[in-house]
Amino acid sequence: MILNPDHITIAVADAGPAIEFFKLLGFRKGHVATIDGGVPARYMGMPAMKAQHITLVLEGADPHFEIQLLEFDPPPGTDPGAHPTNLRTRGFNHLAFRVDDIEAMTAHLVANGVTVLSDEMDYINRKLRLFEGPEGITFELVQQDGSEVPG
Structure with missing residues (x-):
């Protein structure tokens, strides 16, 4: 039985901007490790992998x-595939965060230079x-609007 989501992993070219971005959403830096081969690299199927592994915890x-x-x-080369914000592609689509005030969080993100990709939408008892x-x-x-979400 699945209890709840645990984490999502995102490969980045430069961790600094990603850390600053996720700070805007309430994440703080937790565990930081250097992967230089070894058990973590073998587990991921890349025995020669070298990477910084930075855990950001949602406070x-x-x-x-x-x-x-x-x-x-070294950082991987550029991917000639579709840009990940193309929500019609297969694979990773998007990550969603529940908030208590979408307008306030939107204003906070926009004030910090984050790009809005859509107008607000009301859908299945939620603002998105x-x-x-x-x-x-x-x-x-x-x-959530407080009503029970249909299953």
Whole structure:
């Protein structure tokens, strides 16, 4: 039985801007490790992998939730594939965060230079809005209206 999400891992070219971005959403830097081969690299199927592994913890989250950043050394080349903010592609689509005040969080993000990708939408007892995050990932803010969400 699945209990709850634990973490999401995002590969980044430069961890600094991603750390600053996720600070805007209430994450703080936790564990930092250097992966230089060894057990973590073998586990991920890349025995020669070298990377910084930075854990960002969402403060006050219950249950606990993390974003884990991987900054590879050397950084991988540019991907000729579709940009990740294209929500019609297969694979990773978007990451969603629940908030208590979508308008206030939107204003906070916009004031800090974050790009808004959509107008606010009301859908299934929720307010939704999409943004562009670090490395071009798409993320969404979700505000529940207090009603029971249909299953």
